[in-house]
Amino acid sequence: MTHTENDLRELLTARSEGGSGGAARLEEIVAKGRGIRRRRRWAAAGTLAAALAVVAGLTPVLLPGGQGADIAASVREDEQRGEGVRLAGVRLANVGKKERVSFTPRSGKTFYRVNCAGPVQTFVRLGDQVDHGMCGSEQGRERSTLGKLEEAQEGVTAEVEVFTIPTSRVPADITAETALSREDFDRVLALAEPGPGLWEIAIHDGGISTRSCSPDICLHSGTLPATKGERNLAGLPDSHEVEGRHLTEINKRFTFKAALDGRAQAYVRCQGDDLHAFIWSGRADRNGILAKSLPCGPEPARWEFSANGTVEITVAVVRRDDVPGDVDFTSDLQTASASAKQLLATLKPVPGEWEVSIQQQDGTRSQAERYYGPDKKVTFPPGD
Numbered sequence: 001m002t003h004t005e006n007d008l009r010e011l012l013t014a015r016s017e018g019g020s021g022g023a024a025r026l027e028e029i030v031a032k033g034r035g036i037r038r039r040r041r042w043a044a045a046g047t048l049a050a051a052l053a054v055v056a057g058l059t060p061v062l063l064p065g066g067q068g069a070d071i072a073a074s075v076r077e078d079e080q081r082g083e084g085v086r087l088a089g090v091r092l093a094n095v096g097k098k099e100r101v102s103f104t105p106r107s108g109k110t111f112y113r114v115n116c117a118g119p120v121q122t123f124v125r126l127g128d129q130v131d132h133g134m135c136g137s138e139q140g141r142e143r144s145t146l147g148k149l150e151e152a153q154e155g156v157t158a159e160v161e162v163f164t165i166p167t168s169r170v171p172a173d174i175t176a177e178t179a180l181s182r183e184d185f186d187r188v189l190a191l192a193e194p195g196p197g198l199w200e201i202a203i204h205d206g207g208i209s210t211r212s213c214s215p216d217i218c219l220h221s222g223t224l225p226a227t228k229g230e231r232n233l234a235g236l237p238d239s240h241e242v243e244g245r246h247l248t249e250i251n252k253r254f255t256f257k258a259a260l261d262g263r264a265q266a267y268v269r270c271q272g273d274d275l276h277a278f279i280w281s282g283r284a285d286r287n288g289i290l291a292k293s294l295p296c297g298p299e300p301a302r303w304e305f306s307a308n309g310t311v312e313i314t315v316a317v318v319r320r321d322d323v324p325g326d327v328d329f330t331s332d333l334q335t336a337s338a339s340a341k342q343l344l345a346t347l348k349p350v351p352g353e354w355e356v357s358i359q360q361q362d363g364t365r366s367q368a369e370r371y372y373g374p375d376k377k378v379t380f381p382p383g384d
Contacts, residue, residue: 101162105153117216239359242360247356250349269301270352276319278316295320324339
């Protein structure tokens with residue numbers, strides 16, 4: 001069973017504000033969810049829909065797998081006690097290729113989370129359990145998929161199989177409501193075509209959240225370490241966004257202002273693998289100096305720097321084929337800056353999807369956690 005965490009948060013917030021809430025309510029939801037999973041194994045589609053509707057109106061956010069109530073309760077508990085202990089995890093830079101992840105459960109509460117640069121669909125298999133769901137960034141909204149590994153047994157080493165695939169490659173008969181078999185997993189994988197794509201899967205005991213998403217995958221989310229000092233899977237400095245934007249034009253410069261204190265980084269992510277990013281320190285139309293000239297795709301172009309106070313950063317994206325091969329964009333930055341501006345002056349703005357994120361590298365966990373609001377979302381006001 002998979003969910004987007006945003007959907008679960010919104011639902012649970014609404015439920016808790018309704019008055020009954022609390023531990024007793026969660027136990028009731030869990031019990032009903034377990035009953036649904038048992039009935040699901042032999043229920044027809046119409047009977048399943050009716051059964052799901054009984055579970056306190058949870059149907060609108062349930063995706064295939066049949067364990068929505070348990071996951072909802074787990075997320076709620078996670079918000080109260082923090083993320084569980086990481087058992088295993090892997091980070092990949094391609095889609096359409098199956099990955100195997102081994103782990104040994106410590107209890108009967110083993111969960112997984114998949115974070116993607118996306119947008120893609122994820123497929124996860126453990127024994128006869130096969131989950132799938134949407135994952136990744138689309139129109140500036142980021143979604144992680146998560147679920148409970150029902151067949152995992154305490155102390156017994158198990159192996160999860162997982163892959164991600166562009167939505168366009170998913171067969172039309174597989175929808176959000178489709179319950180999948182082991183054969184469906186293999187069928188979809190056979191249709192996959194390997195390609196670039198940044199994503200990661202983490203397996204945890206005792207709870208799961210998106211808090212330790214690597215900062216270059218979750219550009220627009222706070223990226224905190226997991227519990228007990230664990231780092232994000234990328235091993236990158238934990239950071240939070242102070243300025244960012246989803247953009248729909250290329251061959252055009254955009255300037256951002258950000259209040260920073262210390263180490264920081266700028267990420268530029270592009271949809272497709274045929275684009276190239278220019279990043280200036282300052283305003284490119286004034287005396288800005290070109291800081292980075294890099295390919296831009298699912299794996300972001302990245303510039304690390306240090307600042308103290310309000311800074312301006314200018315970013316532009318062009319098609320890779322338009323970048324002249326005879327220009328040195330790395331050694332003589334002053335000349336390179338002029339060449340990049342001259343190139344942009346010859347190009348006409350056209351549609352193109354890309355994202356910018358300017359992030360402040362976080363200090364200690366306690367410093368970062370003070371930004372958690374009542375809705376448990378990470379907010380980092382610029383200049384704070």
